[in-house]
Amino acid sequence: MTTQKQNYGEKANKLSSELWEMANVLRGNIDSSKFKDYIFGIIFYRFLSEKVEAEARNALEDEGCTYEEACNGALEEVTAEEIYDYITDSLGYYIKPENLFSTMIKKINKECGDEVFTVEDLELAIKELPKNTSKESEKVFDGLFDDLRLQSTELGASVADRTEIISKVMQRVNNIDFDMEHPEYDLIGTVYMILMGLFASDAGKKGGEFFTPVEPSKLCVELATYGLTEAKNIADCTCGSASMLLEAQKYLPDGFGHIYGQEKNSTTYNLAKMNMILHNVAWDKFDLYNCNTLTNDCYKDKNGNDIKMTVQVCNPPYSQKWSADKSFEDDPRYSGAGQLAPKKYADFAFLEHMIYHMDDEDGRIAVLLPAGVLFRGDAEDKIRRYIVKTMNRVDAVVMLPAHLFHGVGIPVCLMMLKSNRGENAGNILFIDASKEFEAGKKQNVLTDENIEKIVAAYGERKDIPGFAKVVSMEEIEENGYNLNVPRYVNDADEEKEPMTVEEVMKKLGELKADETAAEEKIVGVMKELGVA
DSSP: OEEEEHHHHHHHHHHHHHHHHHHHHHHHEEEEEEEEHHEEEHHHHHHHHHHHOOOOOOHHTTSSHHHHHHHHHSSOOOOHHHHHHHHHHSSSBOOOOSHHHHHHHHHHHSTTOOOOOOOOHHHHHHHHGGGOOTTTTHHHHTTTTOOOTOOTTTTSSSSSHHHHHHHHHHHHHHHEEEEEEOGGTTTTHHHHHHHHHHHHHHHGGGGGOOOOOOHHHHHHHHHHHHOSEEEEEETTTTTTHHHHHHHHHHOOOOEEEEEEEOSSSHHHHHHHHHHHHHTTTTTGGEEEEEETTTOOOOOBOOOSSBOOOOOEEEOTTTTTTOOOGGGGSSTTTTTSSSSOTTTTOOHHHHHHHHHHHTTTTTOOOEEEGGGGTTTTTHHHHHHHHHHIIIOOOOOEEEEOOOOTTTOOOOOOEEEEESSGGGGHHHHEEEEEEEOOOOOOSSOOOOHHHHHHHHHHHHHHHHOBTTTEEEEEHHHHHTTTTOGGGGGGGOOOOOOOOOOOHHHHHHHHHHHHHHHHHHHHHHHHHHHHHOOO
């Protein structure tokens, strides 16, 4: 099984490389951050089309006709509308035979007689999709292809020019084997995630807006789900492309109730919805909202009651400015501390939102934040004291290596919070993982071994010289609720192996040799200057 999964991983990497090469060949003057919208949109439309074809194939297996033939009256007792309803009940949407990706490819390849493909065919198909959904699923599919701007002059000045470039993209996508018959390995989703990583690296800081590297995501998820097999709800209040939400569901073998997410950027919001569907998350198992988390709390049920989350993971925008308007003093998410997060740093506002939505029985939060939240003063000091002392929700603090994220140079930490800390309520675990990384060309990487070491230290919860320390609440209070990891964990605590006599003598010899060489160099310089 492991070897088979590895083979699929290798195949996914190969496919993502092919797609990246396709982008480099075809994007021309279009920036990669925009071109991804076309590639992702076309990949996604192919995926939706092939899901419809597979569903139709299964339904018509014993009828001896194709989906197109059945919709054109080949079955006297079944109408096209009934077939569409059947597919919609299963998938939440349907696509007519003439709008299928495969049909358009046949037109491009001139396999449909006199019918010729134009970019307007694809444009019509994506406009029809939201209309061909159920009332309940419409919100998921509405606006999904808003960024696939097929009339943009960036693609070409004329319909013919735009048709030519879109045809090439569609043919390239069509020629790649996504192996749709093996959904358990989620190959197309894996390719999609790797592609987003490549685009994020190319886009630099802007790319980080929609993509959190896999390794920090995995660390957050492993800590947030530690000891869990299932969760009532999973949430990410700045979900980006939903990478951490998708990672979280993998670590809950007994399943989850529902997935929730909020994302301010409309383009990224659509990416998140696509990504959910690409990863075979049923449309009725998730709710994503296109709004500003700080000003709009969308986690409400049908009756307007607050929804509480078992697992929350998050990588909010670091030190983002916000209004800190006095009206927020009445917002129940921020009112507890009696102090709003400062205008220059909204970090604690995001954290307070998450704390407010923690399930009281066993809520967990794993959040990536700038290290400044651990020690900055004034308003943040008051909020930190409230969270640590009054609420007693902070369970562990992990200092991460530098340069793990696209375009982010500031130190980043991971805070782990729990609503029910049990026997650990009298202490906080500090882990200094700043040296746990593998250097890369553009950014550092947390390896599986690094992640395993951090998670193991969290689970064991004991002192490890130079790496981890369990600190009492009394000591934290003595330090003014400063949570800066080096204050509690440092290299001086690290146990060193005692040196043998031979090693001591060798070291002394090396020091003596260095001293002699330095003296000789100084004398030589003095002679050159004529002072010796």
